[in-house]
Amino acid sequence: MPKIFWYYCVVAIGIGFLIFTVIKKKDIINLLSFFLSVASLGYLCEVLVLFVLDSYAYKPGVFSDPTAENILGHLICNGFFWGGIAVFVAAFSLRAVWIAFISIAFMLVEIWFLKVGAYEHHWWKLYITGAAAFVIFTFSKKWLSALKENKHKLVRKLTFFMTAWIILQSCSVLQSLFDKQHFLIGLVQNVYRDSILFSVPYQLCVAIIYSAFVSIHNKWYYTIFPLVINLIADSLFAFLKILNFYNGWNLFYFEFIRIMGFIIFILLEKYTLLYPSPSSKNVKG
Known part of the structure; x- marks a missing residue:
């Protein structure tokens, strides 16, 4: 078997x-x-x-x-x-x-x-x-x-921080697994391991920015800000040859997936896990 x-x-x-x-x-x-x-x-x-x-x-x-x-x-x-x-x-x-x-x-x-x-x-x-x-x-x-x-708004914010990270990291690691892109800084010899050791902390930092701006601010330009920062950072890493592409892949494809992931995150944060507060449960119509 x-x-x-x-x-x-x-x-x-x-x-x-x-x-x-x-x-x-x-x-x-x-x-x-x-x-x-x-x-x-x-x-x-x-x-x-x-x-x-x-x-x-x-x-x-x-x-x-x-x-x-x-x-x-x-x-x-x-x-x-x-x-x-x-x-x-x-x-x-x-x-x-x-x-x-x-x-x-x-x-x-x-x-x-x-x-x-x-x-x-x-x-x-x-x-x-x-x-x-x-x-x-x-x-x-x-x-x-x-x-x-x-009871505590922080719980929901931390939940969506984790959600932002898994969307960011899973998209990146799947592309790495199929040799479309790797983050390479020379920390270890294996390209997959090297990519993970860089991408995990990088995506955690991006997830903090995602969750902070999307969860706190309601205006559209605050919502777009973390994506713009992310795209600039990705472009900089590509210019510095930290973010590398292979087998016909390029920065445009990478960022298209990044944008799709960001839209999914926005929709999840705005429309899910919106449980009523304890005080509202006691209000009778």
Whole structure:
């Protein structure tokens, strides 16, 4: 059985849980928006443990380059698998005992991946996966609850900061994975790893600008400002040969995707996760 088959399986499981949740809860737009932010948390945590600390390795068997293999496994597992189940846990507000059972199930999946050679540990331990799953799922439940309670505006702003980052980073890393563009600063020899080590902090800075201006200001010129800054920064990095393009790709295509991502972010921020405040719930018509 090809190793990638098992990755397809976890994708199907994650998407299945996500579809079941949004249909059962009848809150499709909000839960899909929350899915992006909670998947972003998983991606950000794994950038540290996978690409910086080299704790384990994904082996889907698609690319010859080990870092490209890690990127693909990283996108699949932390996006659809972890993200889909995190939304399920949060939306149904599962008790700790059920979260513990799900965490054990994640450990069993990891054992199977180790057995079939689709995954390997470096210094990582199985119990860390179980503990991390329990913490992340518990946090996701409290996170969605805080959004629904709508007592602290900062929670929503931080949520859309995470959403901005995942839109920015996922578009960039997919182009890098298929050798369309790489950010290269010479920090490490592997071009995929070098690109990630630069793009992650860069996109985090851009996400701060996105979320700060879009969430705080209502005037259109304030909304456009972060995109203009982003386009200028990208152009500067291209001029300095930090942002490089390959296989017929160019800055125009890169920025077109950037603009589409920005529009998606604007729509999500303006029309999703707009839960009523506690005071408005008590007002009777």
